[in-house]
Amino acid sequence: MAIPSSESSRQDNTLAVIRALRSQGPMARVDLGASNDISSATVTAITTELLGQALVSELPPGMHRDNGRGRPKTLIQLNPDAVFVVCVKLSINEVQIVVGDFVGQVRHSELHSLATLALTQEELCAFLVDKIEALSSQLRDTYSRFAGICLAVQGIVSPHNGTIIWSPALRFRNAPISSRLAAVFGCPVLLENDANCIARSLASQPEYAAYPHMVVIMLGYGIGMSVLIDGQPFIGANGSAAELGHSKYEPGGALCSCGRRGCIEAYVGDYALYREARTMLSLPAGDSAHPSEEQMQALTQLAMRGDPVARQIFGKAGRALGYGIANVMALFNPDLVLITGAGVRGYPAMRSEVEQAIDDALVEELIGLTRVATCPWDRDMTCLGGIAMTLHATDPATLSAPSSLLRLQD
Amino acid sequence: MAIPSSESSRQDNTLAVIRALRSQGPMARVDLGASNDISSATVTAITTELLGQALVSELPPGMHRDNGRGRPKTLIQLNPDAVFVVCVKLSINEVQIVVGDFVGQVRHSELHSLATLALTQEELCAFLVDKIEALSSQLRDTYSRFAGICLAVQGIVSPHNGTIIWSPALRFRNAPISSRLAAVFGCPVLLENDANCIARSLASQPEYAAYPHMVVIMLGYGIGMSVLIDGQPFIGANGSAAELGHSKYEPGGALCSCGRRGCIEAYVGDYALYREARTMLSLPAGDSAHPSEEQMQALTQLAMRGDPVARQIFGKAGRALGYGIANVMALFNPDLVLITGAGVRGYPAMRSEVEQAIDDALVEELIGLTRVATCPWDRDMTCLGGIAMTLHATDPATLSAPSSLLRLQD
DNA sequence: GACTTTATTTTAGCGCCTAAAGTAAAACGA
């Protein structure tokens, strides 16, 4: 697990330069120095090194407006093709594999249908090795180095030993997948919860830069959450923190998919909404325990158009969600609670109840300056976040070593 | 606020040496090197510097058993009298002022009765300045340097600008007390929530060293909590995180002291227990909205002896507390939940209900390896923790400067 | 008393940083 610690000062500074270039785009040496508190002499040293490794290049002059006197700035940019990383998103019956370049852009994406719940650990491993190997032999021409893999999975994931402790997509438990991939490909493998990937992707957007303590709630079949503390996902002792979906709304309340009662998810999850609705409303046919996007759209439309029964269902969900958010506010005191996920489509129909519930639950002091906002849903955010996290964790020192070049032969 | 950041490497290492000596007692240079990953050459350099500043001294040989061959170790110890810090604990109608030495031991303690709720900000400040000034002129002979003040207060405290945002002990709000004291005494002033002080004090005990993610719940008139993430108190965006007492048990439930309904505190706080009990049991007279220690003892005794009504009251409280702990587990996934506070006296009467409620609320995966334990209550832990935090934050560089010497004359 | 073992100090040298001096490349202005 080559996550760069603060070993040498030079390492830190090199990393800081690369990250600044990634998040802020091409920059001149002076500005790199200023924004990272490094003398420009040091920046020169670092950039010469990076130019030598072809990790960055100088932007040809004249490309950018440089109004003002004095010697014009020479902008440095990351070389997109210097490095590639792979992010694998593992969901129920679906595996998405995405390739990202050194600047964090998605360069390739493929979707595989796969009966994940029927797989053994070996079969999953073999599948992933196969697909990633195929990709990398293809990409070998374009990119110089293969810097890492991110496995974004639903469920509980242990950060320490890189095992999938539990996932709704898999039959088996405590799978040391990440070390097995690391052994095959000889590169670091990040194992991440999918919600944390999404949150990291959102947090890197400039509009959320002012919120270091951000909570992202993902509405969907279940309820996911990621808590960013100073921009870092909070995972707890064993990776099972931030389980908002199974925190409680009412003791002994509605039955949850986990088998317990009164979980927030049992009121707000897609299946919970549909469960309430199907008995009272005429809705598209289908597996009502696992409503499809179309089914949910239909239900949402009803509520949006003012159907009283549908409105009441969403209102009740909103109340449960609001109480859940109130607990999150009381316990985490975030700057911002951001609501997203496929289920945001129905949020307008719950909004007033959510807000009312928060006000009912908490005194002003505990709501404090916390804002609640929504954000449109985009399926690709998971992999974007996974790519960002993998690149963020990439140690420039290992990139220079030839050992990180592709070596799938062994 | 001179909290030492990781400026120079030497600073970091010096701090590490001092902290090791404080937490592990006298040590030889080799061992200081080994336990902090520093070469023993560097340790020599650091200790010579510290010896010069009289912050440490060499233990005379022969004091310690040194069975084995080779040159005997020379143990280095902190000089207790090199530094003193003051911790002020501000509670309703009571101010405790404690002096701690360089090793973290309490060397003096005084208790003042004071109608805190009647004070203006100026009066409180004047009171504190007066008492601390008196103390320090007294202590000037014994100690060399006055390194800092810790203000441990109940309520919400902002870490950023050092203001008391809200405290049940005070009438006024948003008080920039800490900067005012800092200006008068010319030393750093830490403003801390009292629960965090207690938690830090507990966490420093060796028996809890294996639990980096620890949650400490304090039962009493209200319900306090501190969440330690990697040993550091988690305070959230504005210092109001970890408010377990006002997280919800039942929407629309029992009336809480905060004015809202269904808060955990409204079931588990002393006042809530007594409120239930007084109508049904014969208990000592007194202000039943603010039960005294004697009143609570009497109630607890009844429950312990098996009185069915009292048992039921504690059982209901245990259920509420259990659900609260379940939410904490789902959201923070701690290694350990430690229950303490004056109210632990009644915990045995709730224990089985707490455990049952946690099992009812969460599936195994979310309970994970988290343990729940209790810990005897000691009033002095707050100040001990405050002293530890102040010392921990003390920058050795500022200690060497003469500016940190007492200078109350100006 | 020579030898072994362990602790501490001294020495030599390395890596990385910075300030300051030097160089480069523009715009400005007479």
Next chain:
DNA sequence: TCGTTTTACTTTAGGCGCTAAAATAAAGTC
């Protein structure tokens, strides 16, 4: 047009703080 000014980048000289290794110190062992 050409010096002047301004800003960017590079080179140089020197310092800080670390480490490995050598030197020294202070025991026990045989």
